[in-house]
Amino acid sequence: MRSEEAPAATDEELLAAFVAGEQRAFDVLVSRYQRRVYGICLRYFGNPTDAEDAAQDAFVALYRRAGSFSGAAAFSTWMYRVATNACHDLARKRARRPMSAGVDVERLADSVEAAETADAGVTRALDEDLRAALAQLDPDTRDVVLLHDVRGVPYADIAARSGVAVGTVKSRIHRGHARLAAALTAARRDQVAEAGREPNLPGGRPTGTP
Amino acid sequence: MSSNDSPLEPSTRAGALLSAYLDGELGADEDAALEAQLQTDQAMARRLDAIADTLVELRGLDEVDVPDGFAQRLSDRLAPDTKADAPVDDLSARRARRAAGRGISWAAISGVAAALVAVAVITIGDLPGSRDAETADMALEAFEDPAGGAGQGAAGPEAAVPEAAPDAAAGSDTRQELRASGTEESASGGAPASAATGQPAAALPALVDAGRVVADAAELEATFSGLPEATDLLGLSLPLAQERAAANIVAIRQAGPLPNSGLVPSACLDTVTPGAGPVVPVRVESLRYEGEQALAYVGVSARTGSAALDQVQTWVIDPATCATRELLTLPTG
Numbered sequence: 201m202r203s204e205e206a207p208a209a210t211d212e213e214l215l216a217a218f219v220a221g222e223q224r225a226f227d228v229l230v231s232r233y234q235r236r237v238y239g240i241c242l243r244y245f246g247n248p249t250d251a252e253d254a255a256q257d258a259f260v261a262l263y264r265r266a267g268s269f270s271g272a273a274a275f276s277t278w279m280y281r282v283a284t285n286a287c288h289d290l291a292r293k294r295a296r297r298p299m300s301a302g303v304d305v306e307r308l309a310d311s312v313e314a315a316e317t318a319d320a321g322v323t324r325a326l327d328e329d330l331r332a333a334l335a336q337l338d339p340d341t342r343d344v345v346l347l348h349d350v351r352g353v354p355y356a357d358i359a360a361r362s363g364v365a366v367g368t369v370k371s372r373i374h375r376g377h378a379r380l381a382a383a384l385t386a387a388r389r390d391q392v393a394e395a396g397r398e399p400n401l402p403g404g405r406p407t408g409t410p
Numbered sequence: 411m412s413s414n415d416s417p418l419e420p421s422t423r424a425g426a427l428l429s430a431y432l433d434g435e436l437g438a439d440e441d442a443a444l445e446a447q448l449q450t451d452q453a454m455a456r457r458l459d460a461i462a463d464t465l466v467e468l469r470g471l472d473e474v475d476v477p478d479g480f481a482q483r484l485s486d487r488l489a490p491d492t493k494a495d496a497p498v499d500d501l502s503a504r505r506a507r508r509a510a511g512r513g514i515s516w517a518a519i520s521g522v523a524a525a526l527v528a529v530a531v532i533t534i535g536d537l538p539g540s541r542d543a544e545t546a547d548m549a550l551e552a553f554e555d556p557a558g559g560a561g562q563g564a565a566g567p568e569a570a571v572p573e574a575a576p577d578a579a580a581g582s583d584t585r586q587e588l589r590a591s592g593t594e595e596s597a598s599g600g601a602p603a604s605a606a607t608g609q610p611a612a613a614l615p616a617l618v619d620a621g622r623v624v625a626d627a628a629e630l631e632a633t634f635s636g637l638p639e640a641t642d643l644l645g646l647s648l649p650l651a652q653e654r655a656a657a658n659i660v661a662i663r664q665a666g667p668l669p670n671s672g673l674v675p676s677a678c679l680d681t682v683t684p685g686a687g688p689v690v691p692v693r694v695e696s697l698r699y700e701g702e703q704a705l706a707y708v709g710v711s712a713r714t715g716s717a718a719l720d721q722v723q724t725w726v727i728d729p730a731t732c733a734t735r736e737l738l739t740l741p742t743g
Contacts, residue, residue: 234480239471252477256484263488272448273455277432277462284434330467349468370435371426378425381457381464 211275237283244287258286333383345376438717446649614661618695619668635740639692640722643710651688671696678732682707
């Protein structure tokens with residue numbers, strides 16, 4: 201949050217405004233979330249055409265079903281699920297396989313080896329807190345999380361390469377997410393306590409731009 | 411890769427479940443159970459938020475450039491959705507505001523919301539024989555805030571603005587509608603609640619008193635098949651269906667006698683909603699069936715073992731005894 205200026209409307213406030221009939225609020229939400237939603241869909245499909253269609257579907261769903269937001273979780277979390285669901289629905293309609301589902305034999309060697317030979321598996325700059333949290337994971341979990349989440353290697357490719365079941369890879373990755381989120385949350389809380397600055401806590405209520 | 415898969419501390423197992431939920435990898439049953447739990451477990455909801463935020467950061471999801479013209483194409487696609495189709499409803503707005511956690515500065519909200527309250531009050535109040543508007547509004551409020559009363563224990567309906575109470579003397583088309591039939595698409599790409607959870611647009615049940623005459627079961631099936639207020643609910647997860655059922659039951663119980671037949675819509679509601687799993691009543695109609703006065707209910711429910719609403723049924727009931735004269739499962743294809 202920026203202390204010098206009036207705080208922007210939160211996502212939840214914008215959604216409430218849209219539900220009450222304020223079209224501008226929807227436009228702001230689209231502006232805030234279009235990259236994220238498209239990013240989720242691009243990861244899912246691996247091609248920009250399906251990704252855009254699914255992302256558009258997600259925002260159409262937001263437009264038409266904004267009133268179903270219960271407020272149990274943050275809007276950003278809800279929107280994440282809206283996007284994921286839009287991808288699943290489109291994949292079903294078009295009989296697409298999500299990138300994470302199948303083994304692409306031709307791509308397999310390239311994708312895993314490229315990831316493994318990258319600098320610590322990471323070429324994209326990761327936030328320092330995130331790197332520190334990753335360092336707290338056990339090496340096996342960290343490896344699969346980096347391969348899948350940072351490098352975008354599908355579950356099946358990782359499973360085929362490592363000789364374990366896809367379900368096992370998924371389990372490891374999901375456990376890794378849980379531990380990572382816990383570590384990241386704790387680290388940032390510590391920072392807040394030490395520095396007394398405004399937090400950017402994962403899981404905290406969003407204060408604006410994702 | 412050596413295994414570090416077990417044993418797991420419970421919190422990690424729960425967190426892994428949340429991660430799988432976010433990526434849409436749970437089955438329908440697990441989805442529904444988790445969503446129900448999230449409605450009441452704030453700590454779990456915060457944890458879900460933390461994992462979602464972590465995934466966004468880890469995966470660099472906000473660093474992706476959208477294709478040129480994305481927003482314009484979205485705008486074009488939404489153009490057919492008139493403002494009237496937008497999800498403008500007061501209770502949802504209030505609930506969303508509550509979720510926002512603090513006061514909303516947008517002046518427009520209070521104005522629109524106030525106008526909608528007025529519409530709702532006038533509409534319910536105008537229904538012949540209905541309880542007074544304040545009572546109706548309080549009932550809906552109670553569902554919005556279960557702790558506040560009315561005792562149904564539901565987490566709150568996806569409320570609709572009650573609208574359109576046509577003139578009861580308008581002839582054969584006369585019908586009271588506590589709702590306007592939704593015209594939205596099904597839950598494709600929908601919100602959490604499977605739709606995934608996409609809870610279909612809020613809607614209250616239709617109360618119809620148009621003097622319809624139905625000769626037999628075949629005509630009954632033809633009459634009530636494909637009602638959008640019913641088919642829109644197909645696929646709704648059971649926890650959300652429970653909410654919707656509770657809301658609709660309250661709305662029906664709040665309604666007074668139908669203007670032409672004098673039948674009370676809630677008179678035989680218990681026959682339809684006996685409590686063994688959610689049945690969402692979406693329509694109550696006074697009609698003549700096989701030559702005799704009857705109350706027809708249309709309800710959406712789940713077959714045994716199903717995790718979501720997957721069938722539409724209609725009951726024709728003798729209003730004097732509440733005995734079922736006909737029960738049909740309607741085609742949904």
